[in-house]
Amino acid sequence: MWANYMEAFRLVFAPDVVIAIILSSIYGLVVGSLPGLSATMATALLVPVTFYLSPIAANATIIAASAMAIFSGDIPGALLRIPGTPASAAYTDEAYAMTRKGQAEMALGAGVWFSALGGIAGTISLMALAPPLAEIALSFSTFEYFWLAFLGLMCATLVARSSPVKAIAAMLLGLLVSCVGMENPGGVPRFTFGIADLLGGIEPIPALVGVFAVSEVMRAMLTPDPPPMPKRKFGSIMAGQLHLTKKYWWPMTRGNIVGIIIGVLPGAGADMAAWVSYAMSKKFSKEPEKFGTGHVEGLVEAGASNNASLASGWVPALLFGVPGDTITAIAIGVLYMKGLNPGPTLFTEKASSMYALYIIFIIANIIMIPLGIIMIRLASRILRAPRSGIMPIIVLCCAVGSFATGNSLFAVLTVAAFGVIGYVMEANGYPVAAMVLGIVMGTMVEQSFVTSLIKSDGSIVPFFERPVSAVLAALTIGALAWPVLYWIWRKFLLRPAHA
Amino acid sequence: MKLSDRVTGTFLVGLGLVTAYAGHKLPPVPGQQIGPEVFPVVTGLCIALCGALIAFGIGAKFEEEAEADLAAHGGENIAVVERGPLYKLRVLIPPGLLVFYVLVVDRIGFIPTAAIVAFLAATALGARLKLAAGVAILAPIGIHLIFYKLLRVPLPDGFLPMPWR
Amino acid sequence: MTKITRRSFATTAAAAAASLKLGPAFAQENYPNRPIQMICPWGAGGGTDATCRIVSALLEKEFGQPVNVVNRTGGSGVVGHAAIAGATPDGYTLGIITVEIAMMHWAGLTELTPKNYTPLALMNEDPPGIQVSSTSPYKTVKELADAIKASPPGKFKASGTGQGGIWHLALVGWMQAMGLPPNQVAWVPSNGAAPAMQDLAAGGLDLTTCSVPEARAMIDAGKSRCLAVMSPTRTKLYPDVPTLKEAMNIPYTTGAWRGFAAPKGLPAPIANKLTATLKKIYDSKEYAEFMGARGFGTVWNDANGYASFMDTADKQMGDAMKAAGIAKT
Numbered sequence: 001m002w003a004n005y006m007e008a009f010r011l012v013f014a015p016d017v018v019i020a021i022i023l024s025s026i027y028g029l030v031v032g033s034l035p036g037l038s039a040t041m042a043t044a045l046l047v048p049v050t051f052y053l054s055p056i057a058a059n060a061t062i063i064a065a066s067a068m069a070i071f072s073g074d075i076p077g078a079l080l081r082i083p084g085t086p087a088s089a090a091y092t093d094e095a096y097a098m099t100r101k102g103q104a105e106m107a108l109g110a111g112v113w114f115s116a117l118g119g120i121a122g123t124i125s126l127m128a129l130a131p132p133l134a135e136i137a138l139s140f141s142t143f144e145y146f147w148l149a150f151l152g153l154m155c156a157t158l159v160a161r162s163s164p165v166k167a168i169a170a171m172l173l174g175l176l177v178s179c180v181g182m183e184n185p186g187g188v189p190r191f192t193f194g195i196a197d198l199l200g201g202i203e204p205i206p207a208l209v210g211v212f213a214v215s216e217v218m219r220a221m222l223t224p225d226p227p228p229m230p231k232r233k234f235g236s237i238m239a240g241q242l243h244l245t246k247k248y249w250w251p252m253t254r255g256n257i258v259g260i261i262i263g264v265l266p267g268a269g270a271d272m273a274a275w276v277s278y279a280m281s282k283k284f285s286k287e288p289e290k291f292g293t294g295h296v297e298g299l300v301e302a303g304a305s306n307n308a309s310l311a312s313g314w315v316p317a318l319l320f321g322v323p324g325d326t327i328t329a330i331a332i333g334v335l336y337m338k339g340l341n342p343g344p345t346l347f348t349e350k351a352s353s354m355y356a357l358y359i360i361f362i363i364a365n366i367i368m369i370p371l372g373i374i375m376i377r378l379a380s381r382i383l384r385a386p387r388s389g390i391m392p393i394i395v396l397c398c399a400v401g402s403f404a405t406g407n408s409l410f411a412v413l414t415v416a417a418f419g420v421i422g423y424v425m426e427a428n429g430y431p432v433a434a435m436v437l438g439i440v441m442g443t444m445v446e447q448s449f450v451t452s453l454i455k456s457d458g459s460i461v462p463f464f465e466r467p468v469s470a471v472l473a474a475l476t477i478g479a480l481a482w483p484v485l486y487w488i489w490r491k492f493l494l495r496p497a498h499a
Numbered sequence: 500m501k502l503s504d505r506v507t508g509t510f511l512v513g514l515g516l517v518t519a520y521a522g523h524k525l526p527p528v529p530g531q532q533i534g535p536e537v538f539p540v541v542t543g544l545c546i547a548l549c550g551a552l553i554a555f556g557i558g559a560k561f562e563e564e565a566e567a568d569l570a571a572h573g574g575e576n577i578a579v580v581e582r583g584p585l586y587k588l589r590v591l592i593p594p595g596l597l598v599f600y601v602l603v604v605d606r607i608g609f610i611p612t613a614a615i616v617a618f619l620a621a622t623a624l625g626a627r628l629k630l631a632a633g634v635a636i637l638a639p640i641g642i643h644l645i646f647y648k649l650l651r652v653p654l655p656d657g658f659l660p661m662p663w664r
Numbered sequence: 665m666t667k668i669t670r671r672s673f674a675t676t677a678a679a680a681a682a683s684l685k686l687g688p689a690f691a692q693e694n695y696p697n698r699p700i701q702m703i704c705p706w707g708a709g710g711g712t713d714a715t716c717r718i719v720s721a722l723l724e725k726e727f728g729q730p731v732n733v734v735n736r737t738g739g740s741g742v743v744g745h746a747a748i749a750g751a752t753p754d755g756y757t758l759g760i761i762t763v764e765i766a767m768m769h770w771a772g773l774t775e776l777t778p779k780n781y782t783p784l785a786l787m788n789e790d791p792p793g794i795q796v797s798s799t800s801p802y803k804t805v806k807e808l809a810d811a812i813k814a815s816p817p818g819k820f821k822a823s824g825t826g827q828g829g830i831w832h833l834a835l836v837g838w839m840q841a842m843g844l845p846p847n848q849v850a851w852v853p854s855n856g857a858a859p860a861m862q863d864l865a866a867g868g869l870d871l872t873t874c875s876v877p878e879a880r881a882m883i884d885a886g887k888s889r890c891l892a893v894m895s896p897t898r899t900k901l902y903p904d905v906p907t908l909k910e911a912m913n914i915p916y917t918t919g920a921w922r923g924f925a926a927p928k929g930l931p932a933p934i935a936n937k938l939t940a941t942l943k944k945i946y947d948s949k950e951y952a953e954f955m956g957a958r959g960f961g962t963v964w965n966d967a968n969g970y971a972s973f974m975d976t977a978d979k980q981m982g983d984a985m986k987a988a989g990i991a992k993t
Contacts, residue, residue, distance in 0.1 A: 030645075034645075051717070138887070140862075141867060165552045169553065176542050182740055185535060186536075186853070187828040188534075190535050190539065196743060197743060199740050199773065200737065200740050218592075222589060266859065316862075336957055337714070341880075341881070343884035344885055388630060389621065389630055392617040392638060393638045396613050400613075406743070407735060409605070427502075446538040454533055531850075
């Protein structure tokens, strides 16, 4: 084993690998921070480059770029209220509220610090627990996925800072959007109105860019320039993070664990991990009323969670070739291409290469801290730039970024339409983040629900019969029933005591 | 665009019912007892239910509490200046610019289109001529460099191909 | 920096001038003298994308001109396929077209058929395998087939792709070849082969009929067994697995294929040059190694061979889709 680790270190510290890690990290940071470009796209665009690299260097670029992109999606979210990736959408409002309170450095510092710690926790789980974690992944059939997706959707009510009914309505609108297209269990065109571009459905990225970025520019058209932020030096980014780590030790650990478990399950990735963790953080916080007003606790847990899920997402990919999310789907292709075929033999015959991948994960998460600080410092300059100079650039980024998702101008029209939808929703108290959750999760909810029913010939018994499924069902029903019971208890049982 | 809950709720009821009806009309898939119609019908009915709850003002109390919390924790409010009814139509400028982009970019190329979009957006936001012109010239070139060269996005050349293609 | 910029600007200007002033004959003679766009109708990271990118990289080496892969996704392949067919047939927009071009028009999703293209070369085909979970009682395809025949329709559940997708049709074709109704095994639509293989291992399905490379990792992990392949010969990946003909004397074969094509009306000299260059790439060590590493099957058919291959495939798919009740036309 030690010989393998020595060999692994030799592989990682080869000059080409080191250069690949640094360059792809910078690349990931830049791409992730541009509105409309996701971590998946950053990774996909690296594939042609990996043709020319050694096996370890090729995988190093994917690992480093995806980790950086997930973190740097937080930057435009915190500074401009425009999340860079769907994973950041859950807590964008929170981070932006902190910026408006003059705490941008704390919000972004927490982002980079807890992302790095989460990434390292995820890597350790990958190193120590890959086989048992993989068994969890394989115990999930569509019945379990249905409950999981259902639990995920319920986060909408917790995350949003508005009437829960409106949050649910916004989430359902998101599900409705996900109905469009022919990627449904029937494989027939649905709600496409005869438009070929709609056959593939509405991609989450243009919708996300529309409801957040375009609607933000639309609001700017009506409001006068906000009072300039108090002129002051952008403070230290890392100061206070150790204090936060101590204070929020348990939420952070919980975020890591949730992230690792959700990451391992194929199909549920960093996006869902961030949502669930942010919602859990609010649910179990001692000060839930502060959430949404610029409170760092939720950022700690969600940031720790989404980067942890990134590492554990590699477990099913490495063991069974089943992608944990879209990023590992691309990584599997690269693994095959480079002769590192996924499977248990990878852990025995190619052990030194495997250890090298672990080391790269750790290194990528460590250098995320200095590179992230530089990126935050550069990006924070836009806080001082005049709004009329920044907003036009955002409009252009929206157009080009959404065009790039499928190289089709139709996506730009989607962005414009969702800008209007987002603006109207926001003005009337419907949280747009909940709609994004619905769009991201919609396909999984429907797919798991309908295929489960097909498999059980229409019976709902198997939803409660399988052991893991039964536990998840109990959790879901409990979470659903709890607020209702609490309300009844307060209204009918507590009232007489007062009277 | 602030509408009353009664209006948005009623709209959702309508939308939900239309969705459920349209979903119900979808043809069944041969060989499957559960087809593509189930999910839209369920979603549509749930939307209609939520819309009805909103229209009757259920859950509005939470919203007031949330607003109060937000105010108590020092979220700043930017006063909206009231002007004529036409002033409100300015919100349509950003989506309008995106539609403009889609219509002309293939004809005149990325750089000229982006320059026009950036210039109009900057001016609409009250930028002085010098800033608007600066943004209109530099931003398209910078974005072209990043997206075309680094990310290989095929932006149309049009009249002004960039030297780095 | 300025130097490079100026030089490349000069090249662009010269190329533009050349294509403006000189006639088409000259343009064909000098083909290619500017970058080529290669359209891929599927997303980055998938098998079609990988095939498209390796061939593009090798084309770039042969031609000395950039070959840029553009993923025109959306519409479940309709959008990208339409973009290839609708481009100017000047040899500067090419694309990879997949088995779906022989299926989508039957389902009424598009008017496009294989006839809307100038075929250049067929370079890859992967047959479906019949996979069961490693805990399944069926050790051979014959045992599985007998159990399917003996059970009521719909008791066995299979998956591998969406409703009406290529692997669904493979299952329907196999059932028909055995003289069974197309819905003897119920099809559970899935979002691609990977989730189906996972569900197979999780115990939610009885069999999958996805392609062998897609099933490979689960088979290698010992979670699944491949019982037979629906191809004329055994695959290089698993030489021990029999073909359907060997195991049950059923001559049914099918597969998912990928080939390169240009818009209809491409001038013959350019088409010939492209086919010749693609042949050179097909014979290259790099292509063989790449496809071998991914476990993708390689086949070669030149322009004419590819055209008649697509005609046969079009008819086969149409028959299977009509049988499954998916075809609209």
